[in-house]
Amino acid sequence: DAKTTQPNSMESNEEEPVHLPCNHSTISGTDYIHWYRQLPSQGPEYVIHGLTSNVNNRMASLAIAEDRKSSTLILHRATLRDAAVYYCIAGTASKLTFGTGTRLQVTL
Amino acid sequence: EAGVAQSPRYKIIEKRQSVAFWCNPISGHATLYWYQQILGQGPKLLIQFQNNGVVDDSQLPKDRFSAERLKGVDSTLKIQPAKLEDSAVYLCASSLGWGTSVAYEQYFGPGTRLTVT
Numbered sequence: 001d002a003k004t005t006q007p008n009s010m011e012s013n014e015e016e017p018v019h020l021p022c023n024h025s026t027i028s029g030t031d032y033i034h035w036y037r038q039l040p041s042q043g044p045e046y047v048i049h050g051l052t053s054n055v056n057n058r059m060a061s062l063a064i065a066e067d068r069k070s071s072t073l074i075l076h077r078a079t080l081r082d083a084a085v086y087y088c089i090a091g092t093a094s095k096l097t098f099g100t101g102t103r104l105q106v107t108l
Numbered sequence: 109e110a111g112v113a114q115s116p117r118y119k120i121i122e123k124r125q126s127v128a129f130w131c132n133p134i135s136g137h138a139t140l141y142w143y144q145q146i147l148g149q150g151p152k153l154l155i156q157f158q159n160n161g162v163v164d165d166s167q168l169p170k171d172r173f174s175a176e177r178l179k180g181v182d183s184t185l186k187i188q189p190a191k192l193e194d195s196a197v198y199l200c201a202s203s204l205g206w207g208t209s210v211a212y213e214q215y216f217g218p219g220t221r222l223t224v225t
Contacts, residue, residue, distance in 0.1 A: 032211045043112075043199050043216030044151060051211075087150055093211040094139070094203070095164065098150025 001091030002027040009103040012078045020073040020102055022088030027068050032093050035062065035073050037084040038101070044087065047073065078106045110134065112217035114200050120223045126188035129220045133181070133202030139163075140177055141214065142185050143199040151199055157183065158206050187222075195224045 005023040012018040024033065035047040048055055048062045050071075055062040061074040075082055087101040113132040121127050133140050139158050143151035154173065156164040159180035168175070172191070177183040187194055197219040203212040 030208075034211065036214075041218075043201070043219050044214075045216065046213040049211050049213075093208055094206045095153065095156075096151075096214065098152070100148070100150055 001089070001095065001097040002031055004088045004090050004099050006086075006088050006099065006102045008100070009105065011105045011107065012075075014079060014106055014108050015077050018075040018078045018082070018104065018106075020075075020086050020088075020104065021070065022072070022090075023070045024088070024090035025069040027090045030092075031090050033062065033064060033068075033071050034089040034091070034096060035060070035086065036089070036096070036098075037082075037086045039081075039084045044098075047086070078104075080106050080108070082106055112200055112202055112215055114198075114217040114220055116220055117218065118221050118223075120225065121190055123192055123224050124189040126186065127190055127222060128184050128186045129198050129200075129222075131183045131185070131200030131217060133183070133200070134215055137202035137204055137215070138180070139203045139206040139212070140183050141201040141203075142175055142183070143201065143216075145197045145199055145219070147196070154185070156206070163206060190222075190224045192224050195222060197221050 002024045034049040036044040038044045050062045063072045083106045085101040142154045145151040154168045157177040175185045199219045201214040201216045203214045
């Protein structure tokens with residue numbers, strides 16, 4: 001799996017967009033980019049994944065750089081319920097190797 | 109749709125004792141995972157089952173940890189004997205399938221918090 005680099009923490013105001021960056025410069029051509037989040041005292045929750053093209057779902061958007069060495073998870077309107085640790089994982093289709101993620105704080 | 113169920117939710121044991129955790133995956137999910145999450149770290153994969161066969165157990169400390177998935181549904185993870193460093197949250201996850209060219213979402217249970225004293 002490729003090593004990922006994420007900021008330790010980020011802050012956002014409620015109802016504003018949030019852009020969570022992830023660097024994965026050693027990603028291989030067949031590696032997927034997965035995003036999971038973990039709310040306090042809960043198991044991780046799937047957010048989105050992609051391979052080469054940008055992806056959208058009801059929770060978020062994933063923007064993948066053209067060279068695939070970085071990606072950005074976009075939450076379009078942050079709410080207090082989005083406060084969590086967000087994990088970016090670059091690896092095989094099925095094996096998730098979690099780092100320490102980005103802790104997102106959302107304030108009123 | 110019912111989620112991944114785990115029990116117990118909390119367990120406190122003394123070192124050198126044994127403990128077992130139980131997981132019931134989402135109905136129809138062929139792949140089951142056990143993760144260990146130490147405080148302040150991300151989850152670490154311990155073992156992955158496809159139906160009742162082991163796909164990956166490379167990070168399972170086999171001298172003290174064991175896991176089984178009988179009949180390809182429920183699974184148990186056992187630690188015997190426990191050490192202080194085994195204090196962690198043990199997470200079970202399941203997915204529809206497993207493959208090298210298709211990514212399947214993993215659905216996680218709430219976890220079992222183990223404290224070894």
